[in-house]
Structure formats: structure tokens, C-alpha cells
Amino acid sequence: xxxxxxxxxxxxxxxxxxxxxxxxxxxxxxxxxxxxxxxxxxxxxxxxxxxxxxxxxxxxxxxxxxxxxxxxxxxxxxxxxxxxxxxxxxxxxxxxxxxxxxxxxxxxxxxxxxxxxxxxxxxxxxxxxxxxxxxxxxxxxxxxxxxxxxxxxxxxxxxxxxxxxxxxxxxxxxxxxxxxxxxxxxxxxxxxxxxxxxxxxxxxxxxxxxxxxxxxxxxxxxxxxxxxxxxxxxxxxxxxxxxxxxxxxxxxxxxxxxxxxxxxxxxxxxxxxxxxxxxxxxxxxxxxxxxxxxxxxxxxxxxxxxxxxxxxxxxxxxxxxxxxxxxxxxxxxxxxxxxxxxxxxxxxxxxxxxxxxxxxxxxxxxxxxxxxxxxxxxxxxxxxxxxxxxxxxxxxxxxxxxxxxxxxxxxxxxxxxxxxxxxxxxxxxxxxxxxxxxxxxxxxxxxxxxxxxxxxxxxxxxxxxxxxxxxxxxxxxxxxxxxxx
Numbered sequence: 001x002x003x004x005x006x007x008x009x010x011x012x013x014x015x016x017x018x019x020x021x022x023x024x025x026x027x028x029x030x031x032x033x034x035x036x037x038x039x040x041x042x043x044x045x046x047x048x049x050x051x052x053x054x055x056x057x058x059x060x061x062x063x064x065x066x067x068x069x070x071x072x073x074x075x076x077x078x079x080x081x082x083x084x085x086x087x088x089x090x091x092x093x094x095x096x097x098x099x100x101x102x103x104x105x106x107x108x109x110x111x112x113x114x115x116x117x118x119x120x121x122x123x124x125x126x127x128x129x130x131x132x133x134x135x136x137x138x139x140x141x142x143x144x145x146x147x148x149x150x151x152x153x154x155x156x157x158x159x160x161x162x163x164x165x166x167x168x169x170x171x172x173x174x175x176x177x178x179x180x181x182x183x184x185x186x187x188x189x190x191x192x193x194x195x196x197x198x199x200x201x202x203x204x205x206x207x208x209x210x211x212x213x214x215x216x217x218x219x220x221x222x223x224x225x226x227x228x229x230x231x232x233x234x235x236x237x238x239x240x241x242x243x244x245x246x247x248x249x250x251x252x253x254x255x256x257x258x259x260x261x262x263x264x265x266x267x268x269x270x271x272x273x274x275x276x277x278x279x280x281x282x283x284x285x286x287x288x289x290x291x292x293x294x295x296x297x298x299x300x301x302x303x304x305x306x307x308x309x310x311x312x313x314x315x316x317x318x319x320x321x322x323x324x325x326x327x328x329x330x331x332x333x334x335x336x337x338x339x340x341x342x343x344x345x346x347x348x349x350x351x352x353x354x355x356x357x358x359x360x361x362x363x364x365x366x367x368x369x370x371x372x373x374x375x376x377x378x379x380x381x382x383x384x385x386x387x388x389x390x391x392x393x394x395x396x397x398x399x400x401x402x403x404x405x406x407x408x409x410x411x412x413x414x415x416x417x418x419x420x421x422x423x424x425x426x427x428x429x430x431x432x433x434x435x436x437x438x439x440x441x442x443x444x445x446x447x448x449x450x451x452x453x454x455x456x457x458x459x460x461x462x463x464x465x466x467x468x469x470x471x472x473x474x475x476x477x478x479x480x481x482x483x484x485x
Contacts, residue, residue: 004477006033007084007134011114011143012098015079017049021142021385022167025250030081032251032470038477039082040326041132043121045113046074046097047085053078054085060317062223066179067091067116067183070208073124075131084132085118099143111175112144113315114203115183122150125160134479140162142173145207145376146195150470152210153189161480164211168382169225169232170308173203198233208237212480214245215473217383218404222247222273230380231295231452248473249407250383251466256330257368257389259460264365271460274394274453284370287363288354296352297326297446300371300395302364302386305334305342310377310400316432317439322352324443330355330372331367368393373442379430381405388464391423398438403426408464412445423459 012018014027030040036341043055057076064266066069074350076083091113096102099110101164107113121144123129125137137160139147149160179201190196196207208214216222222245222272224230226238255261260270266283269276278294285292300320303309304351314321315338321328330342330353342355356363368374374390376399383404387397391408405426412422427438445452 002037003227004038004136004481005122005123005132005134006040006138006477007038007132008211009117009137009139009144009147010042010044010118011083011141012040014049014054017047017079017385019096019099021250021383024252024385025167026140027079027081028251028466029470029473030255033474034464034465036474037472038139038470038474039081041084041134043117043124043254044084045092045098045117046085046089047092048094050078051087051093054083057085060129062107063088063120066120067112071116073129074118074327075454084124086117088116091116103144109403111179111201112182112467113308114173118144118146118203119150119184121147122154122156125151125162126154126156129294131170132194134160135398135481136161136334136485137421138165139207139211140165142171142204142207143166145173145203145205145449146185146209148210149185149195149206151234153186153194158178162211162474163213163215163428163480164207165224166208166214166216167300169204169216169234171228172197172205172232172234174198174200175203178202188403204232205237208234208241212244213476213485214238215476216245216247218249218407219247220406221380221382221403224380224403246476248476249404249470250385250388251462251469252388252392253386254392254465257365257392259369259393262365262369264362265369266366269369269394271457275454280366280370281372281388282370284329285327287366288356288445289325290329292353293327295371297324297442298370299328299373300367301328301330301332301375302367303332303376303446305332305338306378307335308381309334310379310430311335311342312339313377313430313432314433315345317436318345318349318353320436320439322349322374322398324439325441325446326443328353329367329371331358331360331363333358341454349397368395371395373398373425376400376405377430377435378402378405384408387424389465391459391462394460396442396455396459397424398442399424400424400430401426402430411460412441417451420454421458422455423462
């Protein structure tokens with residue numbers, strides 16, 4: 001089978017630069033795709049962290065004026081990834097995150113910075129770079145949303161297939177109509193059939209409308225975003241393109257998230273021998289300053305503390321968790337109101353609840369390895385990675401029945417328990433009352449050690465690697481290319 005060449009246009013890429021799950025996905029996909037006959041080259045802005053990480057770099061093109069300054073396109077390698085890097089200091093050589101200035105506000109020229117990313121993606125996609133001729137351009141999120149627009153309005157739509165992936169529809173990249181001349185699109189692009197979106201320039205909208213295929217990160221989320229409740233103003237467009245829309249669940253790096261070899265946890269374990277879990281639980285209880293008690297179910301939350309993630313539901317349900325005999329450890333940061341509310345719970349229940357405000361990668365691994373249950377009460381969750389890590393570590397996920405959570409956790413209902421296939425707990429709708437009912441179900445099952453152990457083994461033997469998702473992406477690329485012949 002001939003190799004497929006894919007250009008991934010992306011604004012962040014693990015381990016070079018990361019603000020969220022997009023980086024994890026874009027960093028893991030190239031290696032997984034290589035095993036199924038796909039060469040993926042990632043186009044990324046030359047942020048300081050990216051430039052510092054390059055192991056080799058060769059200039060393959062120069063742009064005399066890329067939206068206000070000279071830029072070089074570098075073919076490079078770093079961390080096992082094949083890259084095209086946009087070395088444009090006037091756009092990307094800045095402190096702070098890729099999107100935010102050090103003060104925490106958006107860079108005022110983000111519309112230009114990510115139009116440049118898309119424009120270079122379209123240039124490479126159109127076949128202008130002799131050394132690399134992609135068959136498919138795969139753009140991720142609003143920051144790369146204009147790629148398909150530049151390809152379309154540049155007359156190159158017949159030269160390359162386009163795929164647009166939405167990792168979170170809440171982030172849409174809407175900018176004032178006045179920017180249109182500055183980003184090099186023709187006036188007629190500002191139309192319902194182009195980049196116009198409720199009077200603004202919609203970067204994500206353009207990518208969704210003008211790409212050959214749309215993917216998102218779970219089948220359930222793909223359905224949710226076609227509804228008025230989940231579509232965030234784009235549901236009509238997504239319903240119209242339903243035949244081009246597919247949900248593919250993410251994987252995780254199972255070499256990093258592997259309890260048998262994880263150097264960040266106290267004791268290793270696997271599905272055949274889980275004795276190490278008890279050691280990790282005691283270590284975790286001590287780390288959070290709560291009672292070391294193996295008899296109590298220990299609930300863990302590793303999360304951004306934002307409304308989307310549902311921490312308020314857990315705060316409202318804390319008394320029910322305590323009444324059920326449980327303990328709670330929380331690792332996260334975000335809304336200060338939520339941070340302070342969790343600190344208040346610690347003051348009220350110091351022996352049962354522990355909180356660390358912030359994020360610590362090693363501690364996140366320890367929470368997965370030592371918790372009995374991992375809580376993911378999100379109001380919406382396109383895919384979710386926390387529950388996949390929890391499955392890998394035998395920490396049974398308790399999740400809201402939304403998005404990728406619904407697709408990856410098998411609820412411990414009577415049918416699933418009888419069939420011996422349950423891997424966790426789901427609740428719906430996403431309310432505090434339903435979360436409390438789910439907590440009661442956990443408490444009831446906790447005493448049935450045989451069933452609990454079977455669920456842990458089910459969870460730990462699930463394939464949450466990138467092998468399956470990579471095969472599905474490869475099939476998608478081949479399908480869209482076959483349709484264009």
C-alpha cells in the first residue's frame with residue numbers, strides 16, 4: 001500500500017509546546033500513523049520553545065513578507081517528530097503561552113499570527129514545496145481553520161484533500177470583519193459560503209465549511225455538536241455536513257501511562273498483580289495529608305477547575321461522598337472561587353479531603369495510581385484523556401455521560417455487571433443530584449471486592465493506545481483521497 005503524505009497544521013505539539021489536549025493528540029499522531037503507512041509532517045509556529053528544541057533544521061523556503069515581516073520555513077526534527085517550522089520572529093518570538101501575553105490576555109494580533117500559520121499550510125498543501133508534496137492537509141482547531149480557505153480561494157482545492165479536526169467547539173476564533181484585507185483573503189470570501197460568521201470572520205467556521213472532511217474526538221461529541229444545545233452556533237453547518245463528519249476517539253501514550261513501568265509512582269503493578277496499588281494509595285493519602293486508611297474508597301480529581309469540568313457539582317456533592325465513607329484528593333487550578341471552595345472542604349474535613357492547587361505531572365500520575373475512583377463530572381467533554389489514563393491504572397472512572405466519556409467508559413449497570421464487562425460508572429444528566437446517586441452506586445459496589453477487582457481488570461486491559469485511532473485516521477485519509485480520483 002503506497003505511503004500517504006499528510007501535512008498536520010497545528011498551533012501546539014507535545015513535547016515542544018503544550019497548553020492542553022490538542023498538543024497531546026498532535027504530538028502522538030505522527031508516530032502512530034507511521035505504523036500504518038502514513039507520513040505526517042507537522043507545521044508549527046516557531047515559538048521560542050520550539051526553536052530551542054530543534055535538533056536539525058534546513059531552510060526550505062523564504063517568505064519576504066509574511067504578514068508584516070520576513071519569515072523562513074525550516075524542515076526540522078525534534079523529539080522524534082518531523083517538522084516544518086515557521087521561523088517568523090515578528091509573529092512568534094514572544095514570551096508567554098502561544099496564545100496569551102504574560103499578563104494573561106490574548107495577543108492583540110492573534111488573528112494575524114494564526115492566519116499566517118494557515119497561509120503557510122495552504123502554500124505547502126498546494127504543492128509549492130518541492131521536497132514535500134502532501135496528499136492531505138489536516139488542520140486542527142481554529143488556529144489552523146483558515147487553511148482550507150486559503151487553499152479554496154487560492155484555486156488549489158483540486159490539488160490536495162483537506163481534513164479539519166475540532167478538539168473543542170467552544171473555541172472558534174472569531175475576529176472583526178475589518179481584518180479581512182489584512183489576512184489576504186479576497187472580499188468575496190466574506191460571505192455565508194466563505195469565512196463570514198454572524199458578521200465576523202470565523203476561522204473555525206471556515207475550516208468546517210470548506211474542508212473535505214471534519215473529524216472530532218469522539219463519536220458522541222460528533223453527534224452532540226450537531227444539536228442546538230451542543231453546536232454553539234455551528235450546529236446548522238455541522239448538520240448540513242453530517243455526511244462528512246466523523247468522531248474518532250483519542251488515545252494516550254501507553255509508554256508514558258503504564259503502571260508497570262511508570263517511574264513517577266511508588267510501586268509498579270499491572271492487571272495480573274495489583275498489589276502495588278495498595279502501596280500507591282497509602283503514599284497518595286500521606287501526600288495529601290489525609291488518613292491512611294485502605295478500607296475507604298479514595299476518589300481523585302485531576303482537572304482544570306472551570307465550569308465546563310463540573311467542579312461545582314463535586315463541591316455540592318462532597319457531603320454525600322463523605323457520608324458514603326469516601327475520601328477525596330483534588331489536583332487542579334483555575335477559577336479562584338472553586339479553588340477556595342475546595343480549600344474550605346479541607347478545613348472542614350482534614351482527615352478525608354486533601355487539595356493541591358496547581359498542576360504537577362508526577363503527582364497526576366500518583367493520583368491515577370493510588371485513587372480507587374477518578375471523577376470526571378464534565379458538562380461537556382469532546383474526548384477527555386483523564387478517564388483513559390484512569391482505565392490504564394485501574395482507577396475506575398466515574399464520568400458524566402457526555403462526549404468521549406460516554407464512548408470510553410462502560411457503566412456498571414446490572415447488564416454490564418452480569419456480563420462482566422463494566423469498567424466504571426456513568427451518570428446523566430450532569431447534575432449534582434445524579435452525581436450523588438452515582439456516588440451511592442460506587443459505595444454499594446465497593447464492598448463487593450470480587451466485582452470491583454473484575455472491573456479493574458476490565459479497565460486495565462482495554463486498549464486505550466493510539467493504534468486504533470491511527471488506523472481510523474489512515475482509513476479516513478484513504479477514503480477522502482479515493483473520492484477525489
